[in-house]
Amino acid sequence: MKLSKILQLCAIVLLFSSCNDTEEDAYTPLPSTASYPAVEAEFGNSVDLNNLANYANQTIPSYITKDNSALNLISNKIATLGRVLFYDKKLSANNTVSCSTCHKQEVAFGDNTVASSGVNGTTGRHSMRLINTRFASESKFFWDERAANLEIQTTMPIKDHGEMGFSGLNGDLSFNDLIVKLSAVDYYKELFQFAFDSEEITETKIQIALAQFIRSIQSFDSKYDVGRASAPNDGAPFSNFTAQENQGKNLFLTPPQFNATGSRTAGGLGCAGCHRAPEFDIDPNSRNNGIIGTISGNGIDITNTRAPSLRDLVRVDGTTNGQMMHTGVITTLQAAIGHYGTINIAPGNTNLDPRLRPGGNGQQLNLTAAEVNAVIAFLRTLSGTDVYTNAKWSNPFN
The missing domain is CATH 1.10.760 (Cytochrome Bc1 Complex; Chain D, domain 2)
Structure with a gap:
């Protein structure tokens, strides 16, 4: 593994351990008096920070023994932020593409076109379905395993010239420009404060949140x-x-x-x-x-x-x-x-x-x-x- 990827993984682990909720806190809703006007204005009832959806404590069958989430345990707060990031087209350079563009819920978080559309063309490979990614021994991602783990994978499409366009190359804006862009969005100020006790947005926090949401997508009702x-x-x-x-x-x-x-x-x-x-x-x-x-x-x-x-x-x-x-x-x-x-x-x-x-x-x-x-x-x-x-x-x- 390249040194840069090792350092990035270490940063994820350190940030998660210092910012993430305890297991007990992850299941405890905030008092109903808490107010998040920007989140409420943007999302209405679809994102209720006082009544969180259950991402952290879902039922897992006893015969399922593989779990690759140990370094980034799911919390309801952070996974809720991850859901918003996953669907937000602001994560693309021209506000037309989100993670969900290539990973659609109606087709098991995959795509029903051979090559998915990006901001500057189409993907080089068919988009992989994202079902039960948590329950696997293989921790590397992409078809060719070029991402050392899911956390690192989550921002690679954002930094790809063809996919979401914040590559910093070929005339593209950089990932730092994305952070500046998101930092000016009022609902992200509230969501990052809610999830990480700080409005500051970093790539590592985005990776942690997106990975938690993706790992929460599970299917055991077959x-x-x-x-x-x-x-x-x-x-x-x-x-x-x-x-x-x-x-x-x-x-x-x-x-x-x-x-x-x-x-x-x-x-x-x-x-x-x-x-x-x-x-x-x-x-x-x-x-x-x-x-x-x-x-x-x-x-x-x-x-x-x-x-x-x-x-x-x-x-x-x-x-x-x-x-x-x-x-x-x-x-x-x-x-x-x-x-x-x-x-x-x-x-x-x-x-x-x-x-x-x-x-x-x-x-x-x-x-x-x-x-x-x-x-x-x-x-x-x-x-x-x-x-x-x-x-x-x-x-x-x-």
Whole structure:
């Protein structure tokens, strides 16, 4: 990790430890007599600082054990500020783009266009869904893991010339100009005082707040969660699943067996080798999945080794939450499974995950139609409903 990123992470930890609420304080609303005229004027009832939404103490199933929030524990105050920052177009140079432009609540905080629109063009990769980012072992961010953690990631799009335009390069304003801009906004004076006991705005405070809000976005109300809650482990049959859904779960969890040429002879699909139940987060040791194209169509990109959780990959009814993969080249679950069914090792791909090239050959899963349909049925059980409509994750400017 570069020294600058290490120092930035240290600053986040020190500021959080000195400014953040205690766990008890995080759940205690302020007295109803507190007044925040600028916040009330801008947001009305959608942001009520005297009656905070619950970000800090949400129910987490007992079988969920991964949690990467230890250095930045969620508080209701700071996550509330993070929500406003996430949706505020003032964070872009021309006031037209916010974080939510590329990460839309209605599509599981992803995007339903291949390349998301920025202030000076479009993104180089498809925008990743932001579901259950807290519940993952992988702490690095972006498809190519270029951000050491979520905190650092949150301001990188703001400082990108194409995305939000405060790069300080190519004639852009600098991030310091953004801080000056936000410091003049009355509702931010109240919100930063409320969250950090100081009106002063810094990049580290913005990172802490945005990361807390993003980590608060969780989805555990799926059919899978109902079944897992009463099952002794992931491999046991779920009583609320159909036979097809249980078959798909077994295929997802069970590793395949291959012959010398990389052709499956027995076992399942082994999806869980990289997408690990019950969080369905990506294994941090994963390499790329064989899709090495670019949105622009120029050259190859073998550095994409991260992926979002498979939760809410689609909606309960099977409707997709936008395109899949860093290029957006996959648009259906059938196509996604089909990709892994036949892995072709493209020239120049020196970073293909070894689990996809048994014996040095691209895997051939020899999938049947029944197996494909079963895995699709199972993947649909990973989708909930609350995350799409819950007001605490919605746009407060509406």
